[in-house]
Amino acid sequence: MSVLKLKELSKKPDLLTGGHRMCAGCGAPIVVRQVLAAIDEPVIIANATGCLEVATTIYPYSAWKLPWIHSAFENAAATISGVEAMYQSLKRQGKIPADTKIKFLAFGGDGGTYDIGLQALSGALERGHDFMYVCYDNGAYMNTGIQRSSATPFGADTTTSPAGKVLQGKTQKRKDLTKIALAHGAPYVAQASPHNWKDLMAKVQKAMSIEGPKFMNIIAPCNRGWRTQTNDAIALSRLGVNTCFWPLYEVADGVATVTYNPKKNRRPISEWLKPQGRFKHLFKPENDWMLKKFQDLVDENWRSVVGMHNASHPGEQIDPEEGKTW
Amino acid sequence: MKKVAMTGNVAVANAMRQINPDVCAAYPITPSTEIMQQFSTFVANGQVDTELVTVESEHSAMSACIGAAAAGGRVMNATSANGLALMWEMLYIAAGNRLPIVLSCVNRALSAPINIHCDHSDSMGARDSGWIQLYAENAQEAYDNTIQAVRIGEHPDLHLPVMSCMDGFIISHSIENLELLDDRQVGDFVGPYKGTAYPLLDLANPVTYGALHLQDYYIESRKQLHEAHKRAKNIVIEVGREYGKLSGRSYGLFETYKMDDAEIGIVALNSAAGTAKVVVDEFRAKGVKAGLLKPRLFRPFPYLEIADALKGLKALCVLDRADSFGAAGGPLFIEVRSALYDLPKRPVAINKIFGLGGRDLGLDDLRKVFEELVTLLDKGQAKSLYEYITVRE
Numbered sequence: 210m211s212v213l214k215l216k217e218l219s220k221k222p223d224l225l226t227g228g229h230r231m232c233a234g235c236g237a238p239i240v241v242r243q244v245l246a247a248i249d250e251p252v253i254i255a256n257a258t259g260c261l262e263v264a265t266t267i268y269p270y271s272a273w274k275l276p277w278i279h280s281a282f283e284n285a286a287a288t289i290s291g292v293e294a295m296y297q298s299l300k301r302q303g304k305i306p307a308d309t310k311i312k313f314l315a316f317g318g319d320g321g322t323y324d325i326g327l328q329a330l331s332g333a334l335e336r337g338h339d340f341m342y343v344c345y346d347n348g349a350y351m352n353t354g355i356q357r358s359s360a361t362p363f364g365a366d367t368t369t370s371p372a373g374k375v376l377q378g379k380t381q382k383r384k385d386l387t388k389i390a391l392a393h394g395a396p397y398v399a400q401a402s403p404h405n406w407k408d409l410m411a412k413v414q415k416a417m418s419i420e421g422p423k424f425m426n427i428i429a430p431c432n433r434g435w436r437t438q439t440n441d442a443i444a445l446s447r448l449g450v451n452t453c454f455w456p457l458y459e460v461a462d463g464v465a466t467v468t469y470n471p472k473k474n475r476r477p478i479s480e481w482l483k484p485q486g487r488f489k490h491l492f493k494p495e496n497d498w499m500l501k502k503f504q505d506l507v508d509e510n511w512r513s514v515v516g517m518h519n520a521s522h523p524g525e526q527i528d529p530e531e532g533k534t535w
Numbered sequence: 536m537k538k539v540a541m542t543g544n545v546a547v548a549n550a551m552r553q554i555n556p557d558v559c560a561a562y563p564i565t566p567s568t569e570i571m572q573q574f575s576t577f578v579a580n581g582q583v584d585t586e587l588v589t590v591e592s593e594h595s596a597m598s599a600c601i602g603a604a605a606a607g608g609r610v611m612n613a614t615s616a617n618g619l620a621l622m623w624e625m626l627y628i629a630a631g632n633r634l635p636i637v638l639s640c641v642n643r644a645l646s647a648p649i650n651i652h653c654d655h656s657d658s659m660g661a662r663d664s665g666w667i668q669l670y671a672e673n674a675q676e677a678y679d680n681t682i683q684a685v686r687i688g689e690h691p692d693l694h695l696p697v698m699s700c701m702d703g704f705i706i707s708h709s710i711e712n713l714e715l716l717d718d719r720q721v722g723d724f725v726g727p728y729k730g731t732a733y734p735l736l737d738l739a740n741p742v743t744y745g746a747l748h749l750q751d752y753y754i755e756s757r758k759q760l761h762e763a764h765k766r767a768k769n770i771v772i773e774v775g776r777e778y779g780k781l782s783g784r785s786y787g788l789f790e791t792y793k794m795d796d797a798e799i800g801i802v803a804l805n806s807a808a809g810t811a812k813v814v815v816d817e818f819r820a821k822g823v824k825a826g827l828l829k830p831r832l833f834r835p836f837p838y839l840e841i842a843d844a845l846k847g848l849k850a851l852c853v854l855d856r857a858d859s860f861g862a863a864g865g866p867l868f869i870e871v872r873s874a875l876y877d878l879p880k881r882p883v884a885i886n887k888i889f890g891l892g893g894r895d896l897g898l899d900d901l902r903k904v905f906e907e908l909v910t911l912l913d914k915g916q917a918k919s920l921y922e923y924i925t926v927r928e
Binding site: 289332 | 557558560584588589590591592594595598599601603604605606608624625628632735736737738741742743744745746748749752
């Protein structure tokens, strides 16, 4: 495992090349590059249909400098299962050298993972393939034009949960996919954010050192869908973590660890919501209850994650109220 | 070579054991379940080298097969009816990516209403997916086709997935006498796998599968698939001939039965052809020049050869074990009738939809069909072009 030094990392070849045609300021390619830069072994990727897939492989061009397969929307986990199974079979039969080491990754957005790909993901986690699924969560079906997914936050204005005269954006709260993955007993499950590249890449490296199915959920701001600026993906992912909307944690072989506790950097959720056009209507006086409800949902989730940490670390207790100064 | 008595499913499972694929996916659905169930015991007992991926759905079964075949190895699977329907999206993707997966389709009726018995609505619905389709009259043919499917699909001029079909329950669950080749003979016949042109596991030459083809490239990709299907016919014949040398059972595009001087004839797929042969013999005994054509290769459809084989008939009936609702006949009829169009002198052609959801096709049902064809010899005009038989009115 290579040491995570920025100078060394900058010398690694980009396996997702520039000119990949993702939008300016998109979080997803940053996530992909950080994940790939953290892995020393050769990688094969299965990609679900979505922005990342569609923008990076417009025939006859491909931005991928590694073996890569896209087959459909809902089946990245099943597709990589097949690739990995073939690798195991050929290796066992001596048809490829026994010392061949390959890491298998699947990438999918939240639509392709939380929603349509959930069954395939569940199956692959349960079967125990030696692979890692990375969900880049931008909180909606951005590729088709910002439709709500089960990852879309409460209250968000999307094209299928528009803020109107009667309904004020998405009426439901988010699905907690990370905990669903965890419930499969996968040996490594984590949440990460591209603003904290060291944390993200350390998690990838840890995951790669563990055999079996791994799952990482990574926040990936989308300025088109979030109605923000093209230069604030990193600022908004940092704020997403500091507001505890997106807790950074991992569960490795049953041991849950909060890898970053905002403490004095902790901010109210309104500071993350405010710069995002999709939450504009939450700041109307009559929707004040929605801001309160959103904060309650965030607090409830943070308490739950901290609770897992505290149960795993009797000597390093975290106070879930710490830093909450408002 | 040895003579055995086994069901169609067990025969196909044994063909798979002898082929020894690198990866198989398994998901249960009646009546194909037994194939992968039997194969699982071969895996559990170390009789094959296969990595078995016990997926959570047929959609994932075909997805895993696609990933595995793209990785670079031999891949097989089995399903029926709604399972095939759930795979639908992935069937097109397997063909479009030119991956020579072999799928055993044990024909069963599609829902609704739900039914577990035989008809061809499942594989007929997949006929435009780009897969090669072979049909089998009995367990022997299902076994033989499974082995040949590997060679056909992996042929360097094709790289196409192959669906090998047999009738659910009627063949899949009936014990028949058949001949199995020796394991070594099958191993030599299928040979080492060379069916993936650009394997993902070739790390030195990284390849992108499944890129977005827009208006500027999509149609060229589809045209290549179209051209591959045009090449398939001769390869099916070539492989069938070579298999004949090995087994004593030669295969072509279709089988004809007493067609040389026939005036009336039936065209039927799969097990119904066996029943029809009995009735052909009865009518021959009465001095009626009756015959049968049983297509084996349905995709690509060998329309020139079939038209040539039917050109001497005065009247014929196509039996369809599937409907194409609202069309000008069942799927097989549409193909056969279209094939006849360019003949200078066309036979009268009628269509009967029969046996949906496993309804028996009895000898009497077929006697009535032949009697109707006899009357057409004089009248030349059918009372009904397209109708259901074996049905309560």
